Ligand code: FAD
Ligand code: 2HG
């Protein structure tokens with residue numbers, strides 16, 4: 115029988131992404147990007163003047179144009195506190211028409227713009243590199259409609275994911291994506307990064323569940339692809355251009371999203387395993403035993419889990435020296451049916467010797483406590499100082515190899531932790547290496563080695579976080595020269611003056 119090592123309820127603790135991390139390093143401690151990456155050249159953009167500010171104030175009102183250095187600062191620094199721009203202005207439109215007027219003006223005056231949602235991106239894409247104007251979607255937060263029958267939500271781009279989750283739940287629906295940053299990230303940011311998250315295994319990528327988008331091109335043209343239809347094969351599927359283009363092709367202003375029904379029964383098992391081989395065996399078994407009710411299959415190694423346990427002071431549901439842990443979630447329409455399936459799976463996994471220990475939760479607060487352990491890892495690791503983050507897709511059989519290889523490679527260096535966690539079900543590993551502070555020698559030991567290794571194993575150098583600012587130099591490890599050329603051509607058509615999020619995604623100098 116499966117060992118129901120009952121969880122002594124972990125402390126219910128809802129961490130706030132913004133305040134938690136801000137308390138460790140302040141924005142002003144972060145080195146300016148233009149200093150840290152001193153070989154970068156500012157593009158030939160105009161610098162913002164009082165005349166430009168007056169124009170923005172005339173269309174937005176004074177209160178929605180921030181120019182005071184103290185007000186602007188948090189928009190200049192990324193969530194990880196690893197890059198810092200020097201923007202002098204933040205614009206906060208409320209409508210598509212205002213976004214259009216801003217971009218038309220910026221395009222005519224060759225002013226560079228950095229679109230920003232919740233600023234939770236992990237690749238430095240959401241903050242300026244030099245003095246780009248920040249266009250924040252924070253006030254574009256209206257839910258336009260929710261159709262209970264079709265399950266289609268239409269909303270503005272600045273809606274916070276967690277708020278949308280609560281809104282659609284009132285209609286018996288759920289959002290098709292979920293991620294640790296849900297309390298801060300915007301749906302427009304999710305679309306622009308093509309965010310993956312913890313339920314992609316079940317509900318697929320946003321390329322499937324985003325039915326339509328409205329976006330504004332660099333010259334201010336509003337592109338209305340806000341279809342709410344499931345089927346629409348009328349020519350090129352333009353909406354996909356905005357999914358994952360990280361603000362370089364247009365500003366997403368509205369979206370139509372297919373929301374699945376909210377499941378009636380959710381169960382979470384948190385399991386202890388002693389080898390990665392057993393992780394893979396458990397995954398195979400879960401797929402065959404749990405089938406359609408499997409909604410997450412998340413993995414963390416000992417250092418990742420213990421970072422969350424110690425930093426967030428959470429109860430550890432498995433022995434503290436457990437080499438590997440899994441969080442497996444099922445969701446479906448019938449609790450008896452789901453529990454019976456889960457029980458069978460757990461018994462079989464125990465009998466086969468795949469799992470050693472674990473706990474099971476079906477009550478919402480206990481489920482949340484278990485998820486907090488997994489979702490709190492990113493924040494906890496940041497407490498060490500600087501985090502070198504790698505978000506890679508790999509063939510499943512090589513999923514964990516790089517963590518051990520990297521530990522060996524970094525012996526004798528000042529790194530603190532080298533750990534791996536992520537979405538096994540999607541073949542997506544988060545390799546994180548922490549150190550007291552940014553160290554170029556350490557970086558040079560990790561890169562380009564980690565990318566070469568990933569490429570050699572036919573993996574992707576960015577599974578779900580995107581390219582942003584930090585990965586432009588390595589995108590060629592996962593994209594052919596021809597593909598990169600086509601990307602540059604598309605950029606030139608959509609944004610000929612290169613004003614939208616320069617220095618991001620595409621390798622090479624901006625326009
Ligand atoms: P921002 O960070 O503000 O922006 C991200 C990029 O999108 C930038 O390039 C920006 O210019 C662009 N952008 C933003 N809004 C728009 C818009 N309206 N139009 C055009 N461009 C725009 N990511 C995952 O994929 N899976 C995870 O599981 C996951 N977990 C996370 C957990 C934590 C604790 C944190 C801090 C981050 C996590 N992330 C994850 C990364 C991040 O949350 C996602 O990339 C998210 O989608 C970013 O949304 P945002 O609103 O914060 O966008
Ligand atoms: C997650 O899955 C996020 O928790 C963040 O994608 C991963 O911080 C990371 O490396």
Ligand code: ZN
Pocket residue numbers: 311536537544578
């Ligand atoms: Zn992830």
